[in-house]
Each structure stands twice: as structure tokens, then as C-alpha cells.
Amino acid sequence: MAPNKSVVSARVLAMDTYAAQTDFYLLDLEITSAKKAAEQLQMPGAEKGNQLKAIVSKEMADELKISAGSKVECELKKVSLNLWRAGSITLKPVAKQKKK
Numbered sequence: 001m002a003p004n005k006s007v008v009s010a011r012v013l014a015m016d017t018y019a020a021q022t023d024f025y026l027l028d029l030e031i032t033s034a035k036k037a038a039e040q041l042q043m044p045g046a047e048k049g050n051q052l053k054a055i056v057s058k059e060m061a062d063e064l065k066i067s068a069g070s071k072v073e074c075e076l077k078k079v080s081l082n083l084w085r086a087g088s089i090t091l092k093p094v095a096k097q098k099k100k
Contacts, residue, residue, distance in 0.1 A: 004078045006046035009033045009092065012070045013051065015061070024055045025066075027086070032071070046076055046084070054084040064091045 010029040018024040031050050045052060054076055056066070066072060066089075074089035 005036075005087075006076050007035050007073070008046055008076055009071065009073045012066060012068055012072060015066065015068050017058075018055050021055070023058050025058055025061050027054050027056060027061075027066075028052075029054055029072075045078070052076075052084055053082060054086045055079075056086040056089060060086075060089060064089065066091060 008029075009032045011032060012027050013030055014028040016026050018026040029052055031046060031048050031052070033048055034046050054074075056074075064072075071092040072086075072089055073092055075087040076084040077087055079085045
């Protein structure tokens with residue numbers, strides 16, 4: 001089976017309404033870590049350090065309070081050449097800086 005999924009941690013760089021489906025957001029993600037999903041090969045394009053675009057339902061994003069600057073962990077599925085869809089997604093806590 002050809003790979004089409006990756007599990008990633010990422011930082012949300014920007015978030016806009018997806019013009020093709022207004023009940024979705026288009027996220028610009030910067031991948032901070034990635035691993036293959038289940039028994040599949042790693043999907044090319046979702047490697048650490050890469051930036052990519054992914055869609056997520058507005059309902060899910062609003063429920064989790066995702067915004068630009070958020071750190072997320074999600075399962076990405078390739079839906080077209082330059083677009084991914086975020087399946088399961090969770091918000092990761094942002095580390096607080098220590099006071100000196």
C-alpha cells in the first residue's frame with residue numbers, strides 16, 4: 001500500500017478560511033517532528049522542517065481554539081499534490097519560558 005498518511009507535530013504559522021469549502025480552515029504548518037502512521041511508509045513532504053498546507057474543519061479548530069502560533073499534533077492525509085487534511089488533531093501546550 002502506498003503511503004498517504006503521516007503523524008506530525010507542527011506549529012501553525014497562519015490560518016485562513018479555505019475558499020473551496022468555507023466550513024474548513026486552511027492551515028500553514030511548519031513540521032517540528034514527524035513519524036509514519038501505523039504500518040505505512042513515511043509520506044514524502046511531511047518531514048521535519050518542511051512547511052505545508054492542511055485543511056481542518058472549522059468545528060474542530062474552533063473547539064480546540066487553534067490559532068496562528070498554536071502547536072498541534074495531528075494525523076495528516078494527502079488529498080492532492082499540495083494539500084493535506086488534518087484528521088485527528090490535538091493542541092499541544094506551549095512551553096513557558098523560565099524567568100532568570
